[in-house]
Amino acid sequence: MRTSIATVSLSGSLTEKLTAASLAGFDGVEIFENDLLASPLTPEEIRARCADLGLTIDLYQPMRDVEALPEEEFGRALRRARHKFELMRRLGADTVLVCSSVSPHAVDDDALAAEQLGRLADLARDHGIRVAYEALAWGRHISTYDHAWQVVESAGHPALGTCLDSFHILSRGSDPEGIGDIPGDKIFFLQLADAPLLAMDVLQWSRHYRCFPGQGGFDVAGLLRHVLRAGYDGPLSLEVFNDVFRQSEAGPTAVDARRSLLTLQETVGLAAPPAPAPPTGVAFAELVTPDAAPVAAALGALGFARTARHRGKPVDLWQRGDARVLVNTGPAERRDGTRLAAVGLEAPDPAGAARRAEALVAPVLPRRRAPGDAPLEAVAAPDGTELFFCATERPGLPDWRADFEDVAPPSYDGEPWRVDHLSLTQPWHQFDEAALFHRAVLGLRPQESVDVADPYGLLRSRAVSTDDGAVRIVLTVGPAPTDDTAHAQHIALATDDVVAAARSYRAAGGPLLPIPANYYDDLAARFEFADGELETYRELGILYDRDAHGTFRHCYTHTVGRVFFELVQRDGGYRGYGAANAPVRLAAQHAVRGFTGG
Numbered sequence: 001m002r003t004s005i006a007t008v009s010l011s012g013s014l015t016e017k018l019t020a021a022s023l024a025g026f027d028g029v030e031i032f033e034n035d036l037l038a039s040p041l042t043p044e045e046i047r048a049r050c051a052d053l054g055l056t057i058d059l060y061q062p063m064r065d066v067e068a069l070p071e072e073e074f075g076r077a078l079r080r081a082r083h084k085f086e087l088m089r090r091l092g093a094d095t096v097l098v099c100s101s102v103s104p105h106a107v108d109d110d111a112l113a114a115e116q117l118g119r120l121a122d123l124a125r126d127h128g129i130r131v132a133y134e135a136l137a138w139g140r141h142i143s144t145y146d147h148a149w150q151v152v153e154s155a156g157h158p159a160l161g162t163c164l165d166s167f168h169i170l171s172r173g174s175d176p177e178g179i180g181d182i183p184g185d186k187i188f189f190l191q192l193a194d195a196p197l198l199a200m201d202v203l204q205w206s207r208h209y210r211c212f213p214g215q216g217g218f219d220v221a222g223l224l225r226h227v228l229r230a231g232y233d234g235p236l237s238l239e240v241f242n243d244v245f246r247q248s249e250a251g252p253t254a255v256d257a258r259r260s261l262l263t264l265q266e267t268v269g270l271a272a273p274p275a276p277a278p279p280t281g282v283a284f285a286e287l288v289t290p291d292a293a294p295v296a297a298a299l300g301a302l303g304f305a306r307t308a309r310h311r312g313k314p315v316d317l318w319q320r321g322d323a324r325v326l327v328n329t330g331p332a333e334r335r336d337g338t339r340l341a342a343v344g345l346e347a348p349d350p351a352g353a354a355r356r357a358e359a360l361v362a363p364v365l366p367r368r369r370a371p372g373d374a375p376l377e378a379v380a381a382p383d384g385t386e387l388f389f390c391a392t393e394r395p396g397l398p399d400w401r402a403d404f405e406d407v408a409p410p411s412y413d414g415e416p417w418r419v420d421h422l423s424l425t426q427p428w429h430q431f432d433e434a435a436l437f438h439r440a441v442l443g444l445r446p447q448e449s450v451d452v453a454d455p456y457g458l459l460r461s462r463a464v465s466t467d468d469g470a471v472r473i474v475l476t477v478g479p480a481p482t483d484d485t486a487h488a489q490h491i492a493l494a495t496d497d498v499v500a501a502a503r504s505y506r507a508a509g510g511p512l513l514p515i516p517a518n519y520y521d522d523l524a525a526r527f528e529f530a531d532g533e534l535e536t537y538r539e540l541g542i543l544y545d546r547d548a549h550g551t552f553r554h555c556y557t558h559t560v561g562r563v564f565f566e567l568v569q570r571d572g573g574y575r576g577y578g579a580a581n582a583p584v585r586l587a588a589q590h591a592v593r594g595f596t597g598g
């Protein structure tokens with residue numbers, strides 16, 4: 001089916017919006033009146049620009065306060081309509097959206113509404129235009145899709161149909177089942193939007209918090225299935241009023257929008273990109289740093305050994321069991337200090353994973369980073385993190401390990417570790433995009449978003465993971481972008497004995513993040529511990545949490561650049577990430593920075 005996006009969903013000038021929609025691969029646009037009014041282009045020039053960009057103008061909108069009015073006022077509405085229909089002729093747009101009236105002069109009279117909409121449709125038909133009537137969730141007398149359809153049906157006019165908008169339908173809790181009873185050819189237009197489930201005024205909710213399907217809490221796919229069952233075959237159009245998108249660059253927002261729509265189409269069987277195959281583990285985490293020494297010191301204290309070196313680049317492989325960290329000191333990487341720049345994901349079918357990513361408009365990276373490198377499939381996540389689809393030591397598939405020359409055996413004292421999770425900070429305006437990306441492109445399942453209090457702001461955090469926990473990524477978004485503490489990334493390492501791990505790290509000279517005594521007094525109040533247990537945690541700075549499944553013990557290293565490590569011990573199938581402890585951890589990290597001036 002054809003895909004479309006409303007210009008209101010994107011930021012910038014009309015020209016910028018159209019360009020972004022076209023580049024992202026949309027077939028058409030809904031032109032919002034304000035975008036046209038503010039554009040220096042004539043309607044003919046807008047029409048030509050759209051044609052050049054391969055876009056059709058699928059809808060012009062909105063026309064407001066037309067129906068169920070006193071005759072004199074309706075006359076003025078018709079006069080406005082005549083002007084707008086002339087404008088639409090110049091634009092080459094043949095469908096206009098009319099929203100249900102919010103005018104205080106509108107009367108509660110369905111027969112009058114139908115009669116006047118019929119007269120509007122007469123005028124529209126004379127101009128070769130169709131009227132799509134939409135119930136705004138806050139319409140004065142008509143606020144539900146079924147009511148709007150009743151009025152359209154009783155008008156019985158060939159140039160009058162209905163416009164369905166998933167936000168208005170689902171925000172009011174209407175049952176979308178009834179959509180299946182509307183003749184498909186009387187559904188003139190379909191607008192799709194999701195939204196987080198919030199308890200608030202529906203107009204404010206609609207105008208500020210809509211998001212792309214799959215990014216909120218509505219069952220947009222379920223609604224779409226009803227619309228398809230009705231026989232609708234017009235465009236699938238995204239209409240998203242969102243404060244964040246209004247401020248973000250149009251190009252990436254349009255790509256996010258298109259990925260959302262492709263994923264929705266896949267869900268209802270309208271598109272079939274290569275099937276998802278979730279990753280089965282973390283092959284490596286790659287740190288880039290201008291100075292390897294502090295990173296090497298931290299890894300050494302954690303019991304990692306430097307086992308191999310890249311054959312062509314200044315990249316070292318550090319290993320402890322299945323936990324692998326690449327340390328890259330390449331010249332191109334020196335600008336931003338130490339950060340987590342890439343993640344290797346163990347992929348059942350690396351090439352298939354890359355094809356799926358490409359089909360979902362993820363930026364695919366060059367397969368070889370340098371001549372002679374193994375051809376690795378990689379894509380960029382919205383935050384710029386490079387994601388490599390890896391096959392570690394799996395015969396017949398390109399192996400990143402082959403680019404490395406062994407320098408030492410992978411020996412270590414104590415138990416082998418693996419990566420428990422990675423925490424990646426997202427640009428503030430890409431949080432919802434990131435969750436959708438990781439779900440759609442990688443096949444990870446998003447968990448609930450949680451708010452975490454930082455002393456200097458509020459963080460949002462949302463985990464995406466495989467069902468078996470083999471891959472866990474925590475996406476976070478912090479307050480001020482200049483706040484390095486809230487924006488630090490981390491690598492969490494899974495151990496079966498966090499007390500032993502913490503002790504040996506400390507014995508090797510590694511500083512653990514000190515946790516205030518008040519935290520342990522609170523723990524004593526909330527939980528019962530064995531003799532001496534709490535004292536051990538207090539001594540080492542180990543934090544504790546429990547859920548319905550099990551327990552979580554974790555502690556933190558100092559921070560190098562923008563990266564720190566966490567040691568975690570999950571027991572009994574604990575599913576979380578210690579979110580309850582995160583405010584204490586963040587405050588402690590701020591305190592350390594303040595103390596050292598770092």
Ligand SMILES: O=C(O)c1ccc(O)c(O)c1
Pocket residue numbers: 061062097099134136165191206207239
């Ligand atoms: O918020 C509004 O006024 C508005 C306008 C047009 C629409 O299609 C819509 O869904 C909402």
Ligand SMILES: [Mg+2]
Pocket residue numbers: 134165191239
């Ligand atoms: Mg709408």
